[in-house]
Amino acid sequence: MHKNIVLMGDEAVALGALQAGISAAYSYPGTPATEIFEHVQRLCKKDTSLNVLCRWSINEKVALEEALGASLIGKRALVSMKHVGLNVAADPFMNASLTGTQGGLVICVADDPSMHSSQNEQDSRFYSWFSKILCLEPIDAQEAYDMTLLAFTLSEKWHLPIMIRLTTRVAHSRSNATLSEINHPQKRITLPASFKNWMLLPSNARPQFELLWSKQNDLTQFSNHFEKNVLNIRPNTQKAVITGGLAHQYFMECGGADDYSYLRVCSYPLPKQKILALLQNADELFVIEEGYPLIETLIYECLHEIPHRIIVHGRHDKTVPQTGELNTDLVKKSLGYPTPTTTPATNDKLVRPRPPQLCKGCPHTDTFKALNEALRGHEHERVVFSDIGCYSLGYYPPHEAIHSGVCMGASISMAKAAGENGLKYAIAVIGDSTFEHSGITPLLEGISRQVNFTVIILDNSLVAMTGGQERIMGAEQFVSFILGMGIDRDHLKIIHPIPKNHAENTRIIREECEYQGPSVILARRECLQK
Template identity: 45%
Template structure:
């Protein structure tokens, strides 16, 4: 059976067909569609596959570990910066090992289309000493899911699967299995001495995992996803990883005249690398992301082979690759069909018309005219666009949840007023602990939780704290007197501005919750209601 699938959808279908019992994730571009596909799958509903959104990537990773502990196959999905959030359980998962297969799917975003940085998650796989897979196509992404689960269960290690934006968000025809694999049965084979990371036990597991590295490298060298394709012209060899292999093949529709080493399974297959560096005068390394392979190859190559790539300038040091850049590195004439079109007028992103965030920023800016030294600490979400004209309302945006803790730190330094603005989903993701710090120290900050009743930036997924924010703030110890809810509409501007002014002038922690549904989800809900009434 064949299906036309996004890379993300191929991953999701592959996981389902491999006997997935649960997916755990926090939405983040370009990984979001994996979980959404599973949420919409009839097979997933029939088999009771868990697919609810998690509060953040750390809770997702830990829940997936719990499912693996019980012998079931689990997958946790995130974008690259989400791996930073769950780094603690991720790295420790190599020490605990796995019982049921566990895949950690990370979607990197080179060129930072919707991200704060373009980090390369392959470094995390090497750091944690776990196998890493990197598909070159949608078909390989589908096929890798079953193999990754098998590898995880055979080696008792999680497996990191790394994709990039173009792989995640491009479509191809994928051949899928007619009959999905049944889910694993619940079992109690997990040994507590592996999963309780007291130093005495962890040291033993560390020795075991370290000793596994030679075997994992041998597996990578024999993997069908790593292949050496010889050719007549040995003046150059090319190592291509992930989607860069596809770009290379586009440059040579009749076949590459140089030897090519395709790498999609790590640890780095050093024997295959040495074969190329021994045979070729120079080696070009094409990889999407940072010079991960290029740096390692320099440590294993023999003789005087010239290594070329991102570090030497043949390929750009940052940003995405494309076939034109590969051609340029190879000295092939290019028509630069992938070059940016300069005739298109730029359309910078903007808050939607009618968005409640607009009214929040309008009110905040009006109040802060009376406080020339005010500083507003922003966060990750649609409301980050408040930095742009016409509002120019925020002074920082670093990572999920940083608004509250940065405002607190600024207040600790003597800054007043210090205002934090954070969205509803981001607050439950990683803002609650910062507010607890502020309450415990009676920090002089004003926190605005701009609640649009959804995770709007990534497409309107459920927000973990919907209808719970007042209770959460009270539970953290916030004074009822300084917990205010307003409705961000132009007609309420006098009330909103007065509320902001009052809470700024209160010298302690306060929270204002402007609440109005996102315009995008509102339109969707109204359409659904209308269709239901027609039936």
């Protein structure tokens, strides 16, 4: 008897991977993808017979490389990350389409339209198009489960990694899913008959790139015949809609299927045959997709094969909003349906505004107080470069202690550059896990070049912003590691950010900021969540 349960999209991906017989799961925490790995980990702790290796990796690049290593020896592996994490993993991601896979490799990426917890809302589908691999896009838990199971089979069929693209609403919304009774066994170690494709020397990579191109027709034919790419032609209408991702749910909710011919797209490359069939009798096309206008951009290749003119509406002409996530009312408006004439009460009117803030008693608060006091009077000759983590909230009142936050590890790189270009007080503020993720290499460079800058590592012993996951290094290992990079022992300071130490902490920060050379301050106090 099949089991029917309620799952988040993230949890459904995890269950699909486990039932597909993965041997390993790798990830770096980042909302809205964190719960994928956490659910794998939770289920494996509950049932040790699953025998799945679960590892939080030091960053997304390493996670993907680890999964690729498991694939090389014939094992199935799942790697999950948020959309900006794919930027970090871009190097192995692009090259994995050339090496191919031995064991099934599925890369699940969760995008964040409207930037609920991210610094941008980039669309990972473009990465799949760029790398010439198949991308599947579920819109609920059932599809997330089914497509993950399918993805491992397809990965081994075509010897390519397969991408699963989620968005925040799919990742975190709950819906019913019916699970299969079949649990696929884990694969045995099977080494490649030849390692030629795994050694990307130019002489090997060129034929691999040609092979990748030769697979594109198979991928397109899969999309043409994939039953989830639903084509519905209505008679007596010249208006058509193509939906992508969760936009299809909104289209159906607003009754669009009653008035428009439509094609739902959930696999990439695009289903060209179905698109041409949709366009044969259309003179106006609306492209509604969750994310950047990928379908809308690629559709013009198909338009050249249609003998008559078709007007295309979408994000490019602003018929569909160019930024933010969609909803039913926005889709209604895009299609010209009546929308509510009265403006519903917004959250701002119903609830007193509560801007994001650090937890009460957070150690970062005391560090920021000491930092602000140490730099008082130097407002025109200092910049505090920050990073990605809870401490980004130090930008807001009452702290107003930091001035930039670009991407993981950028605080140290930018502070180093500011210091070597003459800024008197160039300070980086970075979390301990973010330092492990992307801060090590720029600090090593800054120490080796003896740049005048100060790095404050907020050492709260875990990955706080995404739920308190473990970091890689222990406290003493942290100190030894930084000393091993060549920092002057006299300028590696440890402070304890609590109110009674405020005066002492302020003095230490001030002295290290005045020091002519690289210095590191570990602001060490456990996160309240631990």
